[in-house]
Amino acid sequence: MRLSYTKALNRALADELTADPAVCVFGEDIGAGMAGPTLGLLDRFGPERIVDTPLSEQAFTAMALGAALAGRRPVLEFQIPSLLFLVFEQLVNQAHKFSLMSGGQAGVPLTCLVPGSGSRDGWAGQHSDHPYSLFAHAGVKTVVPATPTDAYGLLRSAIHDPDPVVVFAPAAALPVRETVTWELAPIPLGSARVHRSGTDVTLVAVGHLVHDALAVAEELAGEISVEVLDPRTLYPFDWAALGESLERTGRLVVIDDSNRSCGIGAEVLATAAEEFRLTAPPRRITRPDGTVLPFAPALDRALQPSREQLRHALRAVMK
């Protein structure tokens, strides 16, 4: 079977909706399946479970929290990554905090899905954020799948999880297709995936950058043996997998599409510096500090992590 990333999200939703009557989806234009992941779901599951919402992100996010407390497992689709800014209060200050503040009376099984995070050509400053590190800081479970199989498996686990989870589907990963010969299955949150083993450098790549990482690793294969590690879940992070890899390589490069300061790249470097074996100074490739992506395509690309920067960093840590 040839599986596209968007279709994988679509199947994960359909499978969870089928498996558990408590699952429901809220979002804008999801009946029409505009963004892809909800295509055909309205016909199959009806308007009681596939709920087209007015443009009231704050209210419907808090509604999802209320519905979760009443026994549902809502999934929310957001058309733009920065819409998560609009619901930061509802997600972080309400949903994330409910379990502890209530003394463990209930979890809040709520999943936010952003199909098309990061830069999309021509969408400019307010539509091109990749704010996953904000949620990793707040402590909301944060998932950034790189491949269709992972997108399927992680979204299912996210929906199944008793806590709020945000799933970022990078725009640049949506065109990825995979030939799937095995049965699709849930993939536990918090477990990394080693896409390629190597002995010289551990290259941690996030989301769509996994594919760039693999391409560059292949390209430099004769020169440097690069292990490509995809954390898949940024929070909780699979520190054990990172530690094991660094035990072998001792060298670290991270490629991460979020802003530099206090991004997940910083966290990986910091934890590695504190706790793991490093034989050379680590490197990270990120967006610049405080990035706002400009509209013009060449400017937009100039502020995103590039393969050229990655080659340079890999060579630099080998020196």
Add this chain to the structure above:
Amino acid sequence: MRLSYTKALNRALADELTADPAVCVFGEDIGAGMAGPTLGLLDRFGPERIVDTPLSEQAFTAMALGAALAGRRPVLEFQIPSLLFLVFEQLVNQAHKFSLMSGGQAGVPLTCLVPGSGSRDGWAGQHSDHPYSLFAHAGVKTVVPATPTDAYGLLRSAIHDPDPVVVFAPAAALPVRETVTWELAPIPLGSARVHRSGTDVTLVAVGHLVHDALAVAEELAGEISVEVLDPRTLYPFDWAALGESLERTGRLVVIDDSNRSCGIGAEVLATAAEEFRLTAPPRRITRPDGTVLPFAPALDRALQPSREQLRHALRAVMK
């Protein structure tokens, strides 16, 4: 003169209001001066410049952006740190991005002031956040003064700055008083302050933790020579000052009251590991990942950075 931290903020506001008729203040209960920094300002400057707002944080934050574009320099007071979550969209997606998106047509000189950030005894989960790292990630200028003099000088510079700035006044620093024998003056954003020189370890401390850092450094003086560096501005960070200090010490400990993952502590460790001289693995002391502060005082304190942890970390990096 004996200057309290809150009085310093109050004087900075009064001095900026006096110096520049474009400065105005928006916030809740600021006419009554409930939180302290605006005490007496309504009487002095009138309701046209000291504006008590209804509970519409989103609208008045965006209004401040509009007012800034029309030539004003608004200051917004927020009663609770998490109210910044509520206005994340207006602050980050609108105000921060305006300059670049407009091709440099205008800056947005808007200052957000949070008097009483971090834990306040008994205020529990939704009132005890210290979310400065979120803004450092987003790229909004972020200031956390530790002392009354710094609070005065940095708030003045924040108001004067042509870009949005968020100023966190940690609740635990508000009781600090200082005997001031010099004239108070603006302090430039982005410049760190070495409170205490030392040769063994560079201890980077944020906000109220500067005072804990100084106390522990003093206590361990016979054992370890600790340099206490207060960045004062978390974004932009004074990397040059950190580099210089590490050039001398080669060892790094950070104490930071934000959540561990992707916090400013992570950023300092990451940048140091990448760019500066480190002769031992660095350490950071933070809140745990994803912290929600529980109500009971002993639980609340158990999740905040402690002097005991700091002593332990300082000794650990010396091994």
Add this chain to the structure above:
Amino acid sequence: MSPGAPAVAPSADTASAGTAPSVTEPAVTEPSVAALDTPERRYRMLRLIRSFEERALDLVKSGVITGGIHPYIGQEAVAVGVCAALGAGDRLASTHRGHGHVLARGLDPARMLAELAGRVGGSNRGRGGSMHAADLRLGILGANGIVGAGAPIAVGAAWADRQTGSDAVAVAFFGDGALNQGVLLESFNLAAMWRLPVLFVCENNGYATTLPAGTAVAGSATGRAAAFGIPAAEVDGMDTEAVRAAAEEAVARARAGGGPGFLECRTYRFEGHHTMERRMKLHYRTPEEVAAWRERDPLPRAAAAIGAERAAALDTEVAARLAAAEEFALASPHPDPDGAADHLYASGLRPRAGATA
């Protein structure tokens, strides 16, 4: 774990106590909602709330309650009148000034007081405090530290309940200040558009902290709700029976599928916004205004309806109950700091500590 079900993750507090039941553990028996079906029971609840708050004020002063509270004194008729209109399966979302709401719904004052004292016997195991009291078994979706935040949560619960075929109604309490929060207004629209069984209860006590409602709310509260197509009524919030009558009507309509309702209860808080206010010199209300509203105290009115003697007997009963509650609260242990991060994740995920060993 099934969603919404109590998630009892292992806790340091209880781990040390083993599995043996202990007096300081939260009650394991299913609590039941308060019966408020007679004037006596309603009067008793008014008194319970009033006396609870008075006791809480003392405990704030003595330092047993850390951080202070937003006292509900003066507004009791609203909580009691509204909760009297509810059935066992209904739910409510409360506010920063929530003690009255949760007590009127049936939360045991002993567990509420233990919560205020930060003890493991508290409704939230000492994790929530005044602004987060919750008991999902009673349909209490939580007090809330953020103004306006509870309303959409109630709307969501109402939506979910309706989907399962239940005829439950959800109540959202909020103040006049919340009328200017965008998310509340968004909630009006969703509830109205989808004809959800929600009762919006605005407790207009005239002020949002120091800001008079008259300088903050353009138009009227009822007009605002009505603009979304929500039937809206103004009620004397100092009159328990008037509130109850209006609430019963709105609840019945909502239960029957008639969509949301809105009540503006005109009321007053006799105390400051928060206990902190006692330490400040604020002048936003005149002593005359406070005195005039105190004349309209809901308790004497409710007492008159049942007779002084009966009221006095109930007062005694309440006093005894609260004395026992205080005893329970103060006997309940402080939580173990080792369990400070307990319950952070319902999945049992343990966060990394703030420092490495």
Add this chain to the structure above:
Amino acid sequence: MSPGAPAVAPSADTASAGTAPSVTEPAVTEPSVAALDTPERRYRMLRLIRSFEERALDLVKSGVITGGIHPYIGQEAVAVGVCAALGAGDRLASTHRGHGHVLARGLDPARMLAELAGRVGGSNRGRGGSMHAADLRLGILGANGIVGAGAPIAVGAAWADRQTGSDAVAVAFFGDGALNQGVLLESFNLAAMWRLPVLFVCENNGYATTLPAGTAVAGSATGRAAAFGIPAAEVDGMDTEAVRAAAEEAVARARAGGGPGFLECRTYRFEGHHTMERRMKLHYRTPEEVAAWRERDPLPRAAAAIGAERAAALDTEVAARLAAAEEFALASPHPDPDGAADHLYASGLRPRAGATA
């Protein structure tokens, strides 16, 4: 730098060009607002917007414009009617569907087209694109990528202008979808409470993307504004003169200190929500509905008022202007990637790069 003043930070784009003026540089002369004081001028502007959008659709198809646009075609009467009511000192905040608003205000179509093509000659130096077109010298506070976000910005500008003693008015354009954004409703309250000179213009084109307004907006748009005490009128948004008359009345009242006004302009977009929609099979509107609204196209009506001959002459004039605009846009250079982070901070702060050398 003084607040609000154009902040012209050194840019890699211009640095290489030295100080010599160049045809591709943004015009340094002060632009002026469009004169829309006669039926001819209004017709010409309707045509300019229509033809601009048609040209833009072509350029999206040919790939010159990256990412697509939200076409304004069909709604031109609203932008032209409203902007005809404004004076030089007034301001406006626009939306994701903003080309019509900014052109009607006087933004040079050459600079707008250059912006859509991502060139340095664009209104925003190629940094903003379709959804962020701004020109502060014309009082254009920016299009906006977030629904409802522009309104409070306009309210803030109105507040600031009034404080300085100016009698300027600020217009906020938004769609029917925005009526359900909390921040917009909060803005109604603040504008009403403070009697600010704001004109809220709701372009109700019947849909928020695929969602019919009838299933999204409980009550009515005008009723919602009226509930905040804002005089509200429904207008035929396909009739330029009707829009202008209603806008003039509201602007005059606001200018005289009478507070905000609200217009619901019933209109329709002839194209899809976004050019992307052409690639999808969506069925939320019937062909009959689209055809019926096309019958009400504002251009023929405006043309009839001035005579076919005059209209044809203006069409020719507009065509020439747009041909020149396209020429300008395509001749304008692409910005230098080295300057990608230019203008991020008005203070001139340069962010750290995403990779170390």
